[in-house]
Amino acid sequence: MATGRDQVLGWGLVGLSISIFIYYTAWIIILPFIDESQMIHNFFMPRVYAVVIPLSSGVLGLLIIGLFVGTTMLKSSQKEKKN
Template identity: 40%
Template sequence: MELVHRVGLILTLTSLSIFTYYTFWVIILPLVDSDHFVHKYFLPQEYTILISVYVAVVLICFLSICIGYVMLESKKKKA
C-alpha cells in the first residue's frame, strides 16, 4: 500500500474514533447513571463545551492564517 493511502487510512480511523468517543460522551453518557463504571473513562461534562469552543477557535485561526497567506501571495504576484 502506498504511503498516501496509509496516511489516509490512519486519519480516517483517528477521526472516526474521536467522533465516536465524543458522540458517546455528549449524547449517551448523560443518560447513564452517574455511579455507573463507564463514567470513569470520560472527562467531566463541563469539558464538552470547552473542548468544542477550543477546537472552533483553533480552526478559525488556522483558516484565517491560510486565507491571509493566500492574499499576501496573490498580492506579491500582482506587483
C-alpha cells in the same frame, strides 16, 4: 496513483476519525443516561469539555485560516506593487 503508504495513512486517519466520533457520541448522548456511580464515567472527561474542546478547536481553525488568507493577500499586494 496512491501508494500503499498513502492508503495506510488514509485508513489510519479514517479509523482515528471514527474512534473520535464514537467517543464523543457516547460522551454526549449516552453518558447522561447512565448513573454517575457507574465505573464507565471514569473513562470520560467532565461534560463542560464537550463544549470547550470543539469550540476552541473551531476558533483556532478559523484563526489559522484567517492568518493564511491574510498573509496570502499581503504577499499578493506586495507583488503587484513591485510590478
